[in-house]
Amino acid sequence: MGHLKIATFNINGIHARLPSLLAWLEREQPDVACLQELKAVDESFPVAELHAAGYGAVWQGQKSWNGVAILAKGSDPVEVRRGLPGDAADTQSRYIEAAVAGVLVACLYLPNGNPQPGPKFEYKLAWFERLIRHASTLYASGHPVVLAGDFNVVPTDDDIYNPRSWLKDALLQPASRECYRQLLEQGWTDALRTRYPDTRIYTFWDYFRQHWQKDSGLRIDHLLLSRSLAQHMRDAGVDKWVRGEPHASDHAPAWVEIEMGAEAEARTKTTPAARARRRASGA
């Protein structure tokens, strides 16, 4: 009570990872969980299992690839938008937006962009430009907003174990980093980097070359906070233990905790009956 824990987790296949997902929810109890890479069609989303675990959900699936979802503990997220505006021809399931506990939650899965250069990298940059435009309207709204997801961008060389072998990768390209910088310039707070200004912190360790065992990671999953949320950030971190479990995703969940003030608490946790009582008492 008194705070809101918002997490983002690229689960790399919700069917392959359902036991892992449920174990993480049970242990860490995030209030909000943004998921990416469901790799599942809408009809197969495990809504019953998640309900049994105490979570409501909205989701946008897709066959084989992509797919995003927002989970909320003890409530159903109120879907605000699915799909990133700006390109009606874009059919990839990479963006969903919902209101949870008085916070507007944007769950995103930015295109990987490899191989680079090429059409996939062009799509990544175009998608990023659309995100920058949409994010500016969200930020300007003044509402509490979090942009959470797999951004597929290593913001700086301090966000990777060693950039040398990744120099040609789409995740480290100057154009990708420039987009991320432009996004932050709107005023967003990078929760993990702000919480740990001088520490190497990773959210992704690929399956190759024993990178997990050697802690050769990348920081590509981000939680960007609007001004009012950033002012109330209490803590942030990465649930690294998840990456060490058997049959783990190549990502670990990243999270932020927001202190909920009395006003937000009253607005978000209150029931219709309680609101009626408060009105009746003249409060």
Place this chain on the structure above:
DNA sequence: ATGTCCGGGCCTCCCGGA
């Protein structure tokens, strides 16, 4: 250049994507 894992197609292996 390499490495590993997921889902899907179609059939116990190969492929694209990451």
